[in-house]
Amino acid sequence: MTLVSHEAPSRASFILASQGDNVKISTIGSRAWLIEAPGDFDLPAQRRIWSLAATLRARDDVESLIPGVTNLLVLFRQTPEDYDATFALLVAAWEQAQAVHPQGKLIEIPVIYGGEHATDLDAVCQHTGLSPREVIRRHSQGSYTVFSLGSAPGFGYLHGLDPSLATPRKKVPSLNMLKGTVTIGGAQTGVSALTGPNGWNAIGFAELTLFDPRAENPALMAPGDSVRFLPERIEL
Amino acid sequence: MIEIVKTGPLNTVQDAGRSGFRDIGVSVSGVMDPLAFRAGNILLGNDENAACIEVQMFPFKVRFLADTSIAVTGADCRTKLDGADLPPWWACSVRAGQELEMQFPRSGARSYLCVAGGIDVPVVMGSRSTALRGGFGGTDGRPLAKNDRLAAGVTFASSLPAQGMGIEPPEIALANVFPTSTEGLVQLRAIPAGEYALFEADLPRFWSQPWKVSLHSNRTGYRLSGTPVTPSKVIEMRSYGLIPGIVQVPPAGEPIIQLADANTAGGYPKIAGIIEEDLWRLAQVQPGQSIRLVKSDAREAIAVASQINQWFTRLRDNVMPVKTVMGF
Numbered sequence: 001m002t003l004v005s006h007e008a009p010s011r012a013s014f015i016l017a018s019q020g021d022n023v024k025i026s027t028i029g030s031r032a033w034l035i036e037a038p039g040d041f042d043l044p045a046q047r048r049i050w051s052l053a054a055t056l057r058a059r060d061d062v063e064s065l066i067p068g069v070t071n072l073l074v075l076f077r078q079t080p081e082d083y084d085a086t087f088a089l090l091v092a093a094w095e096q097a098q099a100v101h102p103q104g105k106l107i108e109i110p111v112i113y114g115g116e117h118a119t120d121l122d123a124v125c126q127h128t129g130l131s132p133r134e135v136i137r138r139h140s141q142g143s144y145t146v147f148s149l150g151s152a153p154g155f156g157y158l159h160g161l162d163p164s165l166a167t168p169r170k171k172v173p174s175l176n177m178l179k180g181t182v183t184i185g186g187a188q189t190g191v192s193a194l195t196g197p198n199g200w201n202a203i204g205f206a207e208l209t210l211f212d213p214r215a216e217n218p219a220l221m222a223p224g225d226s227v228r229f230l231p232e233r234i235e236l
Numbered sequence: 237m238i239e240i241v242k243t244g245p246l247n248t249v250q251d252a253g254r255s256g257f258r259d260i261g262v263s264v265s266g267v268m269d270p271l272a273f274r275a276g277n278i279l280l281g282n283d284e285n286a287a288c289i290e291v292q293m294f295p296f297k298v299r300f301l302a303d304t305s306i307a308v309t310g311a312d313c314r315t316k317l318d319g320a321d322l323p324p325w326w327a328c329s330v331r332a333g334q335e336l337e338m339q340f341p342r343s344g345a346r347s348y349l350c351v352a353g354g355i356d357v358p359v360v361m362g363s364r365s366t367a368l369r370g371g372f373g374g375t376d377g378r379p380l381a382k383n384d385r386l387a388a389g390v391t392f393a394s395s396l397p398a399q400g401m402g403i404e405p406p407e408i409a410l411a412n413v414f415p416t417s418t419e420g421l422v423q424l425r426a427i428p429a430g431e432y433a434l435f436e437a438d439l440p441r442f443w444s445q446p447w448k449v450s451l452h453s454n455r456t457g458y459r460l461s462g463t464p465v466t467p468s469k470v471i472e473m474r475s476y477g478l479i480p481g482i483v484q485v486p487p488a489g490e491p492i493i494q495l496a497d498a499n500t501a502g503g504y505p506k507i508a509g510i511i512e513e514d515l516w517r518l519a520q521v522q523p524g525q526s527i528r529l530v531k532s533d534a535r536e537a538i539a540v541a542s543q544i545n546q547w548f549t550r551l552r553d554n555v556m557p558v559k560t561v562m563g564f
Contacts, residue, residue, distance in 0.1 A: 026430035029481050029509035030537035034430060041474060066258045066477030068501055073477030079538050149260045150475060150501025153370045157475055157501075186472065193261070194369065211261075213360050213372040219260040 023094045025087060030079040031063075035090055036071040041187065043159060045070040046147045047099035050223060054100065055093050067148040067223055069157050069188075102224030104146065109191065109227060111140065111182050113204040115235035119174065120167075120201035124184060127167045132236050135203065138162045139182075139189065144227040149219055154211030155193040156221035163187065173199040180206050182229065204229075237301040238351065240384040241335065244293025246454070249355050249374035249386070251287040254363035258500045264480060265365035265373065266496050268292075268346055268455060268519030271406050271544065272310035276350035278551050279307040279327035279403065281393025286354025287364035289380065291347045292455075294340040298349070304388060305329045305352040305396045306336065309405075311344025311520055328400025344520040353389035368455075368497060403554075406516075406547060413543045414517055417528050421446055422521055424514045425532035425540070426483060431467065431505035435485070438465035442507065446526040447491070453523045455497040460527075464489025465507065473503045481510040483529075493518065513540040 024036040035052065037045040049072050053065045056074055066073040080086040113136040114121055124135055144160035151157075166187045177183075177198035182191055185200030192198055193210040206229075210220050221227070252273070253266020267273040267290055274284045289298075294313060300306075307327035308315050315322040316337045317330065330336070338347055357364050357374055366374025375384060407414060415423050435442065447460035466489045478484075482494050484504035493510060494502070495518075510518065511532060521527055 024430070027427060027509065027534070028429050028479055028506060029427060030511050030534040032477075032479050032509070034476055036430075036474075036476070064255060064258055066500065068476035069474040071474060071476045073479070075479065079534050079541065081538065083534060148475070148501070150258075150477065151261055151499050153257075153261045153263075153367075155261050196369075211370070213262075213367075213370065218257070218262075218361065 023091070025090055025094075028073070031076045033074045033076070033086065033090060034071060035074065035094060041070055041159065043145060044099050046145070046159065047101065048094075048097045050102060051097040051100040052094055055097060066150070068150065069147050069159075104222065104224035104226055106226045106228065107221060108230055109182075109206045109208060110230045110232035111204045111206045112233045112235065113140070113182075113231055115205065115233075117178060117181055117205035118203050118235075120170065120183075121203045123170075124165070124167045124201050124203055128165055130164065133234075135165060136231060136234055138165055139184075139203065140229045140231045142189075142229070144189065144229075146221045146223055146225040146227060148223055149221060152193040153213070154219040154221065156190060156210070156225075156227070158189050158227055161187060161189045165189075167201050169199040170201060173197045174202070177202060178205065179210075180208060182206055237388065238386050239299045239301055240297075240380050240382055240386075241299050242295055242297035242337075243380050243382060244296065245379055246293050246368075247289060247291050247296055247380045248366040248368065249287050249357050249380070250290045250365045251354075251363055252285045253365050253496065254361050254367075254373070257361055258477065261500050262361065263367060263369060263497050263500060265363070265367050267348065268496050269310050269348065269516040271516045272346075272348045273350070274548060275325070275403060275406075275551060276307035276309040276327070276348050277354070278548070278555055279309075279401070280305055280350055280352045280391070280396075281555075282350065282352065282354055282391065286350065286389065287357065288351075288355060289349040289386075291338055291349060292345060294338060297335060297337040299335050300330050300332055301385070302332050302388075303330070305391075305393075307350040308336075308338065308347060309350070310347040311341035313338040313341045313344075313347040315339075315347075322400070323402050325405050326400050326402040327396055329396045329398055341522075345522045346519055351388045352393060352395070353391035356387040356389040401555075403551060410543060410547055413540055414514070419446075421526050421528050422517050423528045423530045424510050424518055425536060426508040426510045426529050427532055427534065427537070429482065429506040429509050431471075431473075431485075432507055434467035434469065434471070434505060435465050435507050436468065441465065443529060443531055446528055448526045449521050449523050450490075451523045455495060457495050457498055458493045458518060458521075460491045460493065462490065465491070467505055471505060473505060475501045475503050478502050479509070481512055481515050482506050483508040483510060495519075511537040511540065513537055513544055
């Protein structure tokens with residue numbers, strides 16, 4: 001079951017909004033706090049988020065930490081009694097956070113670019129003004145970093161897409177996109193983890209399992225990992 | 237051991253959920269009404285996280301293949317045991333061969349069938365809950381189907397009296413903690429969230445108008461219908477972690493409340509977060525009914541949580557002596 005979203009207004013920008021100059025701290029409900037890094041969607045901001053997560057992981061009163069894209073959701077075990085003290089604690093933790101460089105692994109993903117699964121390659125070409133070969137060349141030459149996992153089990157939010165390839169999400173999502181489809185959504189790229197509705201633009205397909213609930217490490221990707229896409233075949 | 241004789245789609249095995257894997261994209265799942273779930277387990281002397289069957293599509297009918305004890309809590313679904321009426325929020329012993337039928341609720345939306353020892357399906361990633369979207373947990377990651385046979389875990393609790401025992405539902409026992417509006421609508425307490433100020437022009441309406449729960453509502457999320465609330469500017473946010481109870485506003489302006497089976501991350505602006513303590517009430521609102529949102533804060537959430545905990549304590553204290561005194 002999924003919630004189908006209404007069509008977005010055409011003036012919606014697909015360039016992710018800048019976060020301003022200051023860290024933004026807000027609450028969701030009573031025991032979840034969201035810390036959003038200031039500045040651009042870039043690696044230094046994400047590294048500081050990872051550092052913040054590492055600091056907070058040591059605390060007994062923290063139930064879970066959910067890193068997002070240049071942000072971190074902190075879920076306390078219980079609703080903190082003192083709002084101001086919690087706010088101050090998180091600001092101090094953010095100010096102490098340094099950009100850590102996690103020693104992630106390299107994941108190489110062979111991709112069949114074009115062909116039957118690349119249903120939106122034409123749309124990407126139209127939006128970017130690039131030829132299919134050029135889109136594929138630029139996509140497969142990128143070196144990507146896993147910023148965070150979310151949305152579906154094992155799905156990695158990747159950073160490092162060549163800005164010239166950025167293409168808005170589709171107004172009408174595909175209803176049944178295969179897991180393993182290589183996609184571009186806004187300024188991001190990814191590999192779909194589940195078969196189902198998907199609003200990102202399909203440009204290729206990769207035969208890989210991103211998630212196995214019975215494995216010791218259920219998710220293939222982890223924050224800080226590097227990802228490269230290897231053109232296994234190009235079908236145009 | 238129980239056998240499913242009749243079921244609608246989307247009835248599942250659930251426990252309190254798997255909350256430890258949100259950072260790799262795994263939804264929490266778990267029961268939508270934790271009060272009904274835990275109360276059922278307390279009545280049976282089970283571990284309070286023993287798995288149960290969450291019934292949200294009726295009629296639902298099971299046959300018991302062995303003598304055991306059961307509890308049915310949550311929505312009043314006019315339960316019948318071999319054709320005889322059982323009161324709501326009731327626990328009793330049952331014999332092999334007996335059949336239990338749950339029908340469309342008079343009130344509420346979800347009923348919970350707990351069995352002594354809990355429903356014994358494999359633990360996957362720390363929980364027996366069904367992750368429908370990931371296709372794992374529960375009964376092979378799928379909803380229950382006719383002819384499914386479910387084993388029960390070992391129980392050390394004494395069996396219940398044949399005539400059974402019941403408890404007062406929380407909407408009565410805790411009526412002063414969980415108020416309804418003058419027109420009889422469920423009131424849900426919500427705390428302003430990150431993008432609250434973007435909706436400034438429409439905030440009075442957000443809090444004052446009743447919101448109708450759309451028919452496109454399920455365990456993933458409840459969609460609200462009403463006069464839309466629109467932000468002063470359209471933003472696409474960077475993906476951030478979601479929790480059940482978050483109220484997001486998609487571009488069309490009709491809010492979505494993400495619930496147990498929701499994604500772990502999303503990008504819509506968030507206007508508010510319903511306090512977790514109130515989510516069980518939303519779980520019992522049927523699509524088509526209306527709710528009201530009431531502005532709240534963390535202090536109130538703490539007070540409500542404390543009242544809920546006291547209710548559970550009273551329940552434990554009351555159930556144990558009854559069983560002891562009656563010699564069961």
